[in-house]
Amino acid sequence: MKNLALTSLILALVLGCKNSFSTRMTADYFPLKRGNEWLFDVKGDNNYQITIEVKDIGLVHGDSLFSVDVGGEVYQFERKSGSVKRIRELFTTYEGERVDFGIVYEPYLLLPPIEGENWEREFNLSSVYREELLVKDFRISVDSVIHTSIVVNSENYENVYRLKRTVVEDNDSTVEYEWFAPNIGLIKKEIPADSVVWELLSFKLNE
Amino acid sequence: MNIILLVAFNLFVSSSVPQGAAALDTPSGFSVMIGEKYKVNYDLIASYYTKSDYEVRLYGISLGKELFLGRKFSILPEIGITKVTRTREDASESGFLPVFIVRFAYLFSTESSTFQIGFSLREAFNEEPGFDFLDFGIGFRM
Numbered sequence: 001m002k003n004l005a006l007t008s009l010i011l012a013l014v015l016g017c018k019n020s021f022s023t024r025m026t027a028d029y030f031p032l033k034r035g036n037e038w039l040f041d042v043k044g045d046n047n048y049q050i051t052i053e054v055k056d057i058g059l060v061h062g063d064s065l066f067s068v069d070v071g072g073e074v075y076q077f078e079r080k081s082g083s084v085k086r087i088r089e090l091f092t093t094y095e096g097e098r099v100d101f102g103i104v105y106e107p108y109l110l111l112p113p114i115e116g117e118n119w120e121r122e123f124n125l126s127s128v129y130r131e132e133l134l135v136k137d138f139r140i141s142v143d144s145v146i147h148t149s150i151v152v153n154s155e156n157y158e159n160v161y162r163l164k165r166t167v168v169e170d171n172d173s174t175v176e177y178e179w180f181a182p183n184i185g186l187i188k189k190e191i192p193a194d195s196v197v198w199e200l201l202s203f204k205l206n207e
Numbered sequence: 208m209n210i211i212l213l214v215a216f217n218l219f220v221s222s223s224v225p226q227g228a229a230a231l232d233t234p235s236g237f238s239v240m241i242g243e244k245y246k247v248n249y250d251l252i253a254s255y256y257t258k259s260d261y262e263v264r265l266y267g268i269s270l271g272k273e274l275f276l277g278r279k280f281s282i283l284p285e286i287g288i289t290k291v292t293r294t295r296e297d298a299s300e301s302g303f304l305p306v307f308i309v310r311f312a313y314l315f316s317t318e319s320s321t322f323q324i325g326f327s328l329r330e331a332f333n334e335e336p337g338f339d340f341l342d343f344g345i346g347f348r349m
Binding site: 019020021022024025081082110112114115116117118119145147 | 258259261263291293294295296297298299300302303304305
């Protein structure tokens with residue numbers, strides 16, 4: 001009886017404790033379900049709000065494809081076990097006309113995130129336009145992944161992963177810092193070159 | 208001292224860890240019962256699973272008390288702690304997970320030892336239920 005009581009006590013203590021590590025192992029840092037919505041406060045030269053909404057889901061070769069509306073612009077993501085890829089159409093405007101280079105699958109997130117990891121991918125594409133060869137260089141790199149906690153709009157988020165994403169398209173490069181919270185997704189984004197900060201105001205996730 | 212050796216063949220079940228596909232798991236390494244006075248079992252836990260370039264290794268220890276239902280069946284509830292290391296490429300993180308294990312065994316007695324078959328259920332406690340293991344094993348009690 002004494003042993004049973006002791007075991008029950010230990011079990012209750014174990015059951016009652018929150019485990020940060022297991023949260024990081026099992027949580028979804030990029031929950032994509034139809035109808036999920038995130039409302040962001042965007043601060044910069046102009047202040048406004050932007051909504052991200054998961055609009056549509058398809059299935060190709062067993063992998064889920066998601067259409068995500070980001071403030072009126074549609075992004076497409078491919079969700080596989082352990083990774084999320086953003087599907088980008090690469091094009092350029094040449095002599096006033098659009099020239100397409102095709103679709104690339106940019107490695108957007110590795111799941112679940114691990115502190116200290118980094119990845120990159122480079123695409124070198126070409127297209128012929130009126131017998132002229134045009135080239136497109138596209139490179140994505142992610143590094144500086146750290147595990148942290150952060151306060152966003154007075155809300156404290158723990159077990160957050162922050163990463164630095166650099167996108168180089170031809171001669172233009174963009175650096176963004178993004179924060180992802182467990183079972184919520186993106187909660188903050190900074191674009192230092194434009195002095196723009198996105199901060200999560202509210203979100204709605206479908207079960 | 209009563210030593211129980213258990214060789215476990217694993218069937219891995221994981222519903223909420225999408226990265227786990229291939230797995231090697233031996234939660235019931237061996238149990239050592241120290242004297243009849245303290246009928247407490249200690250288990251060593253070692254697990255490994257991987258998919259693509261994502262790997263998880265678990266090592267740990269658990270303890271519990273074996274309860275017999277008649278002479279043939281036994282139930283062994285245990286609690287323990289595991290150290291978990293997860294790795295992708297050169298990056299890795301480590302942490303600790305408390306676990307709860309229930310092992311069920313059916314015993315075939317012989318003259319010198321007892322052959323047993325059984326299975327164990329393991330739950331690693333976290334906010335998200337479903338990080339589970341199911342293991343089948345055979346072994347001898349010596």
